[in-house]
Amino acid sequence: RKGCNVMATVDVFILWGLALVTLVVVLATLLPMLRLSHWVIRGFDFPRLQLAAVALVVLILQLALLDLGRPLSWFLVTATALSLGCQLWWILPYTVLWPREVKAARHGDPERTITILTSNVLTPNRNVGALISLVEKHQPDVLVTLESDQWWEDQLAVLKSRMPYTIQCPLDNLYGMHVFSRLPLIEAECRFLIEDDVPSMHALVELRSGEKVRIHFLHPAPPSPTENPESAERDAELVIVGRSVADTDEPVIVTGDLNDVAWSPTTRLFRKVSGLLDPRVGRGLHSTFHADYPLLRWPLDHLFHSEHFTLVSIQRLPSIGSDHFPLLTRLRYAPVRGQDQEPLQGDRDDDQWAKELAREQGASKHDVPEPGQGPEEINRK
Template sequence: MGALRLVLIRMAAALALAMVVTGAFAALAAHGGRVSDRLDVAAHFAPIQLWMVLAGAALTLLTPRSRLRAATVGIAAVGAPLALLLVWPELTRAESRAPAGAEADLKLIQFNIWGGRNRDLEGTLDWLYAQDADVVVMQEVKPRVLDAVARRGGYHVTCERRYRCQTVILSRAPPLETGVPDVTRRAHPSSARATLPLPDGSRFTVVGVHYTWPIPAGPQQAQGRELSATLGQFPKERLIVSGDFNSTPWSFSRRREDRDFGLERRTRMLFSWPAARPAGAASPLPFLPIDHVYAGPAWRTVSVERGPRLGSDHYPVVVRLALAP
């Protein structure tokens, strides 16, 4: 028993060191995202890095005092602040909240519906229609999704055929204007735009978008610059941008776009991926917040919620907004 105990202690110490070193090194690399898009990929996983460092430190404290334990604790003392610094701005940023009890003027759902592989499409649409949202922005839309929506009716469909209608805006009100302007015609992400009426006779614009993955580095950042230039064509006061950005709040690319868009991101640490996969094992918890909704200064946030697991690998995001007095 003594030999087995010694083996287990050594294994725990080695595992703790591996976790702390991996998390700390990844967090250090992630800070390089300030100057390198390649290193910025590591920043997307900042909470995981923080968890690895803290879990490794906790594990090593269960082992007897030794030089290895001291080294592990020392590395953790450096790695944990590095990872926390990546997440801290998202934890502490200000929000434009509506007063308590305020009624929402707009209910919007952001959802990558995973149209090509969604094996419970009818159940997914049952939930979407039951929400009775004013606007639904969907990505990865396929013809089967459009056909199902057409059969049900109740929504006006806006999409860009040049992007094969992969990003779609559903609206209860008929759009006053549609179309996403070309800016440079290089790296524009799949997108759609609908300018919609409000009951007071004014209007607001919704832009739906879907970015590529952050790997390899470069194309996603180019899409961000293109979208930023496109948004500059519209008044920002009541503008709303909703999409699957494949990008987390602690990446430096996302931070730059938060600034460049001139809008406030209303989703805050809302983990939306991965959800249950119909063809395989479900992820127990989502660990990447990559679906975001931005809104101009005329909007106040009433609520932001994550929807249930449906037939997609994303969770839907439900946002209620009220116009500022």
């Protein structure tokens, strides 16, 4: 009898232990569905892959250890399975199991190819030689650095002999930004769209073939207890840029550290209102953060583009000592081949949500520079 009591106690312990873990998994799955911008809620947007792995392990333990003759056991199994399915719904598009959103480029004119290296360097990091070596090895047409202060500007000055076109905004608040380009930058401008100490950069880049591409470099602040307690500022910057580029038929690229994961509701909203494509879809996560913790990684550094481009390659480069890996993307300007590529489709609710996010911050798509748009077209809008 004593042995039976011990076994019953163990069974109860396992049941309620798994019930507690299931409750945590369910809450972590449901909370991000709320349109609340507090960092505690938005923080659950990030570790969906990790939460899916936890849900899978919990589901296996439930099936192995619980008495499936009890209704409570099946309730727990069902709740965990639904949570796992929900997490997979968000992340599966960023695996090779999903159809590719962007076509692979065919062999073509290299003069219509643009290579962009995006690198959050981490301000206190001093391994500038690693970044310069990557530039020398991969020969990007455009290099954008995030978190680069005056020290980084001074060290990267050696690149100017090969990349003479620059936009520079050294800051020591983790939001400095620099652009170095082999290709001409036209109407280049640094603008503080939402916050007075968080810059963005905007320009036309002229390809070797002569075509001009509108390009925006972004690094909005994340929702966190040490920075912005809410995601409102980040979300507003994304949607006003998205709504701005939606107004043009010209080729567009948006890149940078967006401090948001590829699958979050706000990044998806940005893709819907902008009409831009994500070359990661169907190709893999290419997670760029955190470089030091393999089990806690997600894609924070992004490149989105209009249907005018197809993809030559996208790859995460080796660490340069930052908490972010650099991201290297090669695109080919191929408007005919790319014209039937399908972006995420938005609806009236998405448009209304985007307008509300911008309105809450007193921001507008008209705050975003539109390089290449003459006064007549700007006034017409």
